[in-house]
Amino acid sequence: MRYDLVITGVLGLLAAFACLIHTAARAAEPLPADWLARWRDPPPEDRPLQIVHGIDPRGVLRDGMGQMVAGADPGKAVMAGIQTYKDLGVGGIVCNVAFKDYMRSEEKFKVLVDGIEACSKLGLVAWLYDEDGYPSGSAGGLVLKENPAFEALELAYDASRSDPFILRPAYEFTHASNNYYAARRYVNLLDDRATRSFLAHTHEVYWKRLQPHFGKTIQAMFTDEPSLIAVNLGQIPEKARQNVPVVDPLDPNVRALPAVPWGYDLVEQYRNRYGDDLMAQRRSLFAGDSAEDRKVRRQFWGLIADLVADRYFGAIRDWCGKHGIASSGHTLWEEAVMHHPALEGNGLKALGRMDIPGLDVLSSDPEAVLHEGWLAAAMPASAAVLTGRRRIMTEVSDFSQKMGGQGPAGLPEMQAAAAWQAAWGITEFTLYYSIADRPHEKYRAYGDYVGRLNCVLKPARLATEVLLYYPVQDLWAEYRPVAEPLRLESQTPLAQRLVNSFLRLGRTLSRSQVPFTLIDHEFLASAEVAAGGTLKVKDHAFKAILLPDGVELPAAAARVVADFRGKGGQVLADGLDAARLSAAVILETLKPPYRITPASDRIVLGRFQRDSRPVLLLVNVGRAPYAGRLTVEVGSAWHVMDPATGTVEAAQADGPDGLRLTLAARQAMLVIGSR
Numbered sequence: 001m002r003y004d005l006v007i008t009g010v011l012g013l014l015a016a017f018a019c020l021i022h023t024a025a026r027a028a029e030p031l032p033a034d035w036l037a038r039w040r041d042p043p044p045e046d047r048p049l050q051i052v053h054g055i056d057p058r059g060v061l062r063d064g065m066g067q068m069v070a071g072a073d074p075g076k077a078v079m080a081g082i083q084t085y086k087d088l089g090v091g092g093i094v095c096n097v098a099f100k101d102y103m104r105s106e107e108k109f110k111v112l113v114d115g116i117e118a119c120s121k122l123g124l125v126a127w128l129y130d131e132d133g134y135p136s137g138s139a140g141g142l143v144l145k146e147n148p149a150f151e152a153l154e155l156a157y158d159a160s161r162s163d164p165f166i167l168r169p170a171y172e173f174t175h176a177s178n179n180y181y182a183a184r185r186y187v188n189l190l191d192d193r194a195t196r197s198f199l200a201h202t203h204e205v206y207w208k209r210l211q212p213h214f215g216k217t218i219q220a221m222f223t224d225e226p227s228l229i230a231v232n233l234g235q236i237p238e239k240a241r242q243n244v245p246v247v248d249p250l251d252p253n254v255r256a257l258p259a260v261p262w263g264y265d266l267v268e269q270y271r272n273r274y275g276d277d278l279m280a281q282r283r284s285l286f287a288g289d290s291a292e293d294r295k296v297r298r299q300f301w302g303l304i305a306d307l308v309a310d311r312y313f314g315a316i317r318d319w320c321g322k323h324g325i326a327s328s329g330h331t332l333w334e335e336a337v338m339h340h341p342a343l344e345g346n347g348l349k350a351l352g353r354m355d356i357p358g359l360d361v362l363s364s365d366p367e368a369v370l371h372e373g374w375l376a377a378a379m380p381a382s383a384a385v386l387t388g389r390r391r392i393m394t395e396v397s398d399f400s401q402k403m404g405g406q407g408p409a410g411l412p413e414m415q416a417a418a419a420w421q422a423a424w425g426i427t428e429f430t431l432y433y434s435i436a437d438r439p440h441e442k443y444r445a446y447g448d449y450v451g452r453l454n455c456v457l458k459p460a461r462l463a464t465e466v467l468l469y470y471p472v473q474d475l476w477a478e479y480r481p482v483a484e485p486l487r488l489e490s491q492t493p494l495a496q497r498l499v500n501s502f503l504r505l506g507r508t509l510s511r512s513q514v515p516f517t518l519i520d521h522e523f524l525a526s527a528e529v530a531a532g533g534t535l536k537v538k539d540h541a542f543k544a545i546l547l548p549d550g551v552e553l554p555a556a557a558a559r560v561v562a563d564f565r566g567k568g569g570q571v572l573a574d575g576l577d578a579a580r581l582s583a584a585v586i587l588e589t590l591k592p593p594y595r596i597t598p599a600s601d602r603i604v605l606g607r608f609q610r611d612s613r614p615v616l617l618l619v620n621v622g623r624a625p626y627a628g629r630l631t632v633e634v635g636s637a638w639h640v641m642d643p644a645t646g647t648v649e650a651a652q653a654d655g656p657d658g659l660r661l662t663l664a665a666r667q668a669m670l671v672i673g674s675r
Contacts, residue, residue: 031639031648031672032611035456039646042451044124046458047091048429051395053129054098054108055081055115075114082118088440089447092125094222094430102132102140103201109209116210120217127220127328127430128210130202133181134224136329137312139201141247143187143194146201150194152176152186154230154259157286157481165282167262170230172254175332178235184247186229189312189344190263190304199319207323215324220356222430223329224395226312228261228304231342233333234485240403258481260285260342261304269307274299286481294477301476305345313353320355328356328393328428334379335372337470338488338499341479346472348520351383356428358393363400364409366416366621366666369604372503374510377424382470382518384425385462388538392425397432408437412666415449415644419619419668422453423515423606425462445644452643456670457617460610466516466590467535467545468505471498473521474551494550501549501574508583509546511601514592517542525556533568535560544570544590546581595631596661602626603663614673620663629654630661636673643668 030036038046055078085093095115098108119126132140143150154170169185171177176186187194203221210218235241263269270278276299284296317327331350333339340347351357357380361373369377380392396417398409409417418429429450435443478495488499509516519527519537524545528536535542545561547553551573553561565571572589574581587595594616596603602622608615614636620626632638638651638659644667651671652660663669 036648038455039452039641039648042091042448042455044086044091046454047089047447047451048431049092049094049125049127050085050088050090050431050435051094051129052115053096054100055093055095055111078111078114079118079121082115082122082124086122086124087444088435089444089451090124090431091447091451092119092127094127094129096129096131097206099132099140103142103205113209116213116217120213124217126213126218127222128206128218129222129224130329131224134179135175135186135332136223136226137187137189137194137198138184139198141184142201143197144185146197147193149264150187150191150197152188152229153262153264155262155282155285156257156259158255158257166257168254170228170259170261171248172250173232173256174229175225175227175233176229177248177250178233178241180236180240180244182245182247183250188261188263189226189228190261190266190307192311192315193264195312195315199315203316203319203323218325220326220328220428221316221320222393223313223316223327225330225332225360227332227343228308228345230259230261231339231481232256232483232485233339256483258286258483260300260481263307266303266307270300270303273303297479298473298477301341301345301479302473304341305349305472308344309346309349309353313350317353317355326355326391328354328358330358330360330380330393330395334359335376337375337472337502338475338479338491338495339486340472341475342481342486346520347379348383348386348470348472348518349522351380352387354380354383355389356391356393357381357383357389358395358428359426360395360397361417361421362397364396364398364413364417365401366413366420366619367602367623368417369420369621370507370511370601373420374424374506375503377421377426378468378506378516378518381425381462385464385517385540386519386523386537390425390458390461391427393428393430394421394426395430395432396421398437399432408434411438411442411445414446416619416621416666416668418446418450419453419617419643420604420621422450422457422668423604423617423619425457425606427454427458448646449643452641452646453617453668453670456610456615456641456672457606457608460608460615461539462515462517463607463609463614464515464517464540465543466509466514467519467524467542468502468509468516469524469545469547469551469553470518470520471502471548471551473554474498497550498548501580505546505548505574505581508581508586510604512583512587512592512599513594513596513603513605514586514590515605515607516546519545521554521557524560525554527560529560529563529567529569531567533564533570535564535569542569544572546586547571547573549574549580593631593633597629597631600626600628612675616671617668618661618663618671619668620665623665625665626661626663628661630659630671631657632659632671632673633657638674639672641670641672643670 606617
């Protein structure tokens with residue numbers, strides 16, 4: 001008998017037993033006390049905010065308690081109503097002066113002041129919504145009343161005319177005349193004078209009335225769906241359209257034509273930047289496939305993107321910064337990448353100009369993330385990562401369910417919809433849910449749920465290691481304005497290849513539990529390539545980048561990618577047919593540290609780091625339970641935290657490098673490792 005082998009085996013068993021004892025002891029160690037204290041009772045800043053358009057003593061009480069209080073003192077009634085929101089589990093409100101007599105009623109401002117003071121006394125958070133309805137920028141029509149020249153302009157193209165170019169207001173066939181709030185003429189986001197007027201009519205007025213609360217109770221401004229307007233998005237359903245007030249009548253003689261946005265000094269700005277005459281090159285904005293045509297389009301939309309980012313989003317952020325609050329809000333159609341050039345030039349750049357970039361989610365069906373919901377969240381989440389920010393906002397509702405006759409969303413669906421967004425890094429939840437649609441205890445449970453997610457995740461940093469290239473510059477060269485509602489099918493074959501590949505890669509990563517960040521050509525060109533094959537942007541280090549099919553990187557970005565590859569970074573390029581990147585190839589190449597077995601496209605995974613601890617959020621957005629295994633790092637002890645029940649317990653091991661994973665339908669679970 002080989003006694004040396006016996007001794008070695010015994011020593012090995014003793015070491016393994018000691019390791020098991022050590023692991024069990026570590027698993028029993030409590031999570032940090034400050035984590036658990038906030039988990040048990042999430043503070044207002046971690047809870048969702050209720051959107052309240054126009055604080056009204058009766059309205060607050062009616063929405064909050066389902067009753068009216070006749071003859072009540074207005075100030076006391078407002079306090080009682082705001083107390084109701086706190087009792088229902090929200091952490092504050094997103095509010096504005098009432099829409100009637102917008103920005104002009106002393107009585108309405110008095111009530112708003114009472115509401116903000118009530119929030120202050122109760123320790124709640126307040127944000128200010130910056131428009132009479134939406135889209136933001138018009139101050140309820142006050143900007144255009146001051147100067148009609150501030151109206152949005154479009155250069156339309158009519159090929160049937162000898163002179164095909166028509167400069168006209170952008171109104172008919174646009175989002176300004178086809179939305180669910182009001183058909184109303186809109187301002188020009190390319191016009192710095194219009195933005196200054198907007199700030200004077202809204203932000204400055206709020207500052208004058210509420211200055212003591214800025215930077216304290218009032219923490220942010222919310223701008224809602226501003227866009228360049230000069231694109232046909234199609235009509236809203238006729239049944240809904242009949243209920244939308246028409247503030248500005250539509251001209252039946254205006255024809256639908258291909259159009260691009262225009263500004264009072266656009267020709268001058270183009271000449272200053274490129275040394276070219278835009279008027280002589282403008283046909284290329286609508287037609288032509290030559291290298292020169294593509295160059296003109298790329299230059300035009302690059303300029304448009306910068307002007308929108310600087311003159312609207314940047315101007316608002318600058319104002320907010322000077323007044324001690326954050327700028328926030330969301331853009332229009334984040335989930336439709338082909339629309340991004342027409343709507344804001346570069347969606348990632350526009351969102352990057354916000355302190356708290358955001359999205360809106362009109363559906364509380366959690367499976368929306370499986371389609372293009374991931375892109376709606378990826379845009380602001382990526383903007384935050386690339387600019388070194390953490391807070392990300394969502395405007396969430398069950399609008400789609402109610403419009404579709406499916407009734408208000410249930411609590412499990414609301415919670416799962418919140419959880420998949422939290423997995424993408426969302427921290428600020430602003431609610432269009434109606435309190436009257438569900439029992440108060442369920443609303444409270446939702447507020448607790450969001451609060452628990454945030455008390456763990458808001459102080460954590462997103463820990464994505466994979467980049468997906470956002471091909472907006474390629475789309476600038478390909479985009480062809482059309483008269484009819486914009487559809488991908490109306491665009492060039494290359495545009496379709498780019499978009500389809502980009503969306504497929506994003507869906508594949510999301511459904512394979514690989515968190516990722518979008519990056520455009522400008523952020524990529526400024527990234528730092530570090531030794532060992534990492535790409536550094538702000539405080540994030542990335543190990544891989546995926547390039548959609550058809551991408552043509554500009555020289556500066558291409559040099560960074562070549563350097564990254566040369567130093568060992570992973571560059572995966574999608575291609576045609578057999579060369580396409582499949583889920584299997586992506587996973588085999590990237591080898592993500594956290595994997596679920598068996599595979600399921602209904603599980604969403606968010607990856608974070610907090611105090612040197614790995615933090616995962618797993619969400620089952622599907623309608624069936626999931627049972628399997630989660631691969632994790634060897635040697636770390638793990639806890640699981642259920643945001644729905646508030647329970648905290650040691651994770652159940654499944655071998656040395658795995659945890660048992662069981663998720664009911666619509667359930668989410670935080671999985672937290674040791675240091």
